[in-house]
Amino acid sequence: MIKNKNIIICFIVFQFLSIQLFSAQTQKSIGITAFENLDKDKEFDWIGVGFAETVASKLAYIKSLKIAEKSQLNKIIKEQKLQMSGAIDQNTIVEIGKFLDVEYIITGDYQKSGGELKVTAKIFDIETSKEINPVEVKGKFTDLFDIQNALVFKIIQTINAPISEQEKIKIIKPVTKNIIVYEWYAKGEDSYEKNEYDASLECYNKALKESEKDDKNETIKSIILNSIGNIYAENGDYTNAMEYYNNGLKIVMETGDDQLSASYYNNIGILLSQKGEISRALENLEKSLKLYEKNKNESDIAATYFNIGCIYKNKTEYGPAIVYFNKSLKIARRITDEKLIAELCINIANIFATQKDYKSVLDYCTEALKVIEKIAGDLQRKSIYYANVADIYRNIEKYKEAISLYNRSLETIETGKKIKDENLKAMVLYNIAVLYGEQSDYKIALYFANRALDTYNKLNDEKNIKDTQEIIKQLKEESGKNGN
Numbered sequence: 001m002i003k004n005k006n007i008i009i010c011f012i013v014f015q016f017l018s019i020q021l022f023s024a025q026t027q028k029s030i031g032i033t034a035f036e037n038l039d040k041d042k043e044f045d046w047i048g049v050g051f052a053e054t055v056a057s058k059l060a061y062i063k064s065l066k067i068a069e070k071s072q073l074n075k076i077i078k079e080q081k082l083q084m085s086g087a088i089d090q091n092t093i094v095e096i097g098k099f100l101d102v103e104y105i106i107t108g109d110y111q112k113s114g115g116e117l118k119v120t121a122k123i124f125d126i127e128t129s130k131e132i133n134p135v136e137v138k139g140k141f142t143d144l145f146d147i148q149n150a151l152v153f154k155i156i157q158t159i160n161a162p163i164s165e166q167e168k169i170k171i172i173k174p175v176t177k178n179i180i181v182y183e184w185y186a187k188g189e190d191s192y193e194k195n196e197y198d199a200s201l202e203c204y205n206k207a208l209k210e211s212e213k214d215d216k217n218e219t220i221k222s223i224i225l226n227s228i229g230n231i232y233a234e235n236g237d238y239t240n241a242m243e244y245y246n247n248g249l250k251i252v253m254e255t256g257d258d259q260l261s262a263s264y265y266n267n268i269g270i271l272l273s274q275k276g277e278i279s280r281a282l283e284n285l286e287k288s289l290k291l292y293e294k295n296k297n298e299s300d301i302a303a304t305y306f307n308i309g310c311i312y313k314n315k316t317e318y319g320p321a322i323v324y325f326n327k328s329l330k331i332a333r334r335i336t337d338e339k340l341i342a343e344l345c346i347n348i349a350n351i352f353a354t355q356k357d358y359k360s361v362l363d364y365c366t367e368a369l370k371v372i373e374k375i376a377g378d379l380q381r382k383s384i385y386y387a388n389v390a391d392i393y394r395n396i397e398k399y400k401e402a403i404s405l406y407n408r409s410l411e412t413i414e415t416g417k418k419i420k421d422e423n424l425k426a427m428v429l430y431n432i433a434v435l436y437g438e439q440s441d442y443k444i445a446l447y448f449a450n451r452a453l454d455t456y457n458k459l460n461d462e463k464n465i466k467d468t469q470e471i472i473k474q475l476k477e478e479s480g481k482n483g484n
Contacts, residue, residue, distance in 0.1 A: 028161055029102040031068040032056045036109040044112050050186030058152045061170040064162045068100045097126030099378045104159060117141045121155055132158060145174050176220035181211045185224055197231050204228050222251040222260055238275050262291035273311050281311060302331035302340060318351045338371040346388045353395050361396055365389050380421055383412035387428050394435060406432045426455035430468060442479035449475060
């Protein structure tokens with residue numbers, strides 16, 4: 001039997017120091033991109049990255065706002081090959097907003113003239129594709145942190161976001177008062193976003209060294225340690241990653257910052273799961289969960305339930321996996337997180353398929369498809385979801401439905417002008433070929449198999465070229481036997 005290429009995965013949600021406080025109330029969703037340096041002096045490019053980072057973290061304190069994760073933004077920019085250097089045109093901004101599924105995108109520019117700094121935030125309404133009145137703040141460069149706070153409060157006022165006195169206090173409180181520390185940290189973030197990890201580590205370490213001289217605010221140290229840990233983790237150096245995570249965790253536990261502590265426990269849990277230390281991974285994720293529950297951070301709670309469910313699913317312990325997935329799903333439905341609902345329903349349906357509980361499979365697939373239809377901007381993710389559900393239908397021998405969904409996945413890829421994932425396209429073509437082959441429709445199977453082969457050839461993907469050539473050979477042999 002020819003095996004299809006299984007696209008469905010258990011999506012582990014990485015939350016690196018996600019300082020976001022969510023409630024069940026309606027939230028305004030926002031994505032924030034780096035600000036442009038109008039002076040074109042690369043020496044001060046770090047200001048633009050720093051402003052985006054700081055504005056995002058400060059706005060995230062507000063319960064009425066939901067800030068898109070920077071990792072999501074960077075992933076979309078890389079995958080869709082969107083042009084982000086220099087000024088960002090309005091069409092690109094709207095595209096980013098639709099992919100992120102947010103209501104607003106905030107970008108902007110700045111100009112340093114001598115000792116003065118002028119910063120302008122541009123706020124775009126994604127639904128109308130129009131820019132709202134820009135927000136401008138001026139001041140002395142040495143008052144950089146005051147300028148940031150003023151800009152944040154003007155943004156809040158412009159988008160009419162409710163804010164409490166407690167939230168105002170959190171926004172005003174700086175993570176550091178040392179502008180040199182901040183500069184090196186922002187430069188590290190800039191290099192990190194460019195995948196220049198060695199340069200990023202160098203900048204982070206300079207920021208850390210500078211912070212140890214005279215900076216009494218421990219929060220910035222914990223953030224820097226986490227950033228260094230993230231780089232090591234992403235490059236597979238789990239030993240160093242764990243060392244930096246643990247050092248950062250010690251700091252935030254001493255300062256009593258529950259949100260940062262929860263994020264650290266989450267990161268450590270994810271890292272341990274990647275190392276295969278499942279018991280310790282679950283222990284840390286449970287600690288993270290308790291802190292998120294204490295602060296009623298619903299989005300983070302849902303994500304953590306999901307992560308725990310994924311670990312149990314990967315262990316084939318389906319009972320607890322379904323329990324945690326359903327806990328996550330209950331919250332996701334309440335806060336209307338359509339992408340999370342889709343991912344949860346797909347994973348739950350996949351479990352029920354292995355247990356041959358076909359009624360439950362169909363129930364969860366139906367719910368998944370309903371929310372998938374609502375996804376407007378992120379067509380790549382939408383195409384993956386269609387393929388995921390098609391995989392499940394194929395596994396329970398609902399071939400007609402599977403072919404229909406594979407074709408919808410393919411149509412979404414091919415009609416979505418900004419989808420650049422040729423590998424996904426090739427996988428879907430391959431799976432369609434396999435499915436038609438299983439139904440002895442060899443002519444159509446060969447048509448799709450050859451299209452898959454052409455795509456893999458363009459990608460120079462030797463392994464999949466070989467696999468696809470093999471199924472073409474098998475399909476031709478079967479076709480010959482049956483006189484087709």
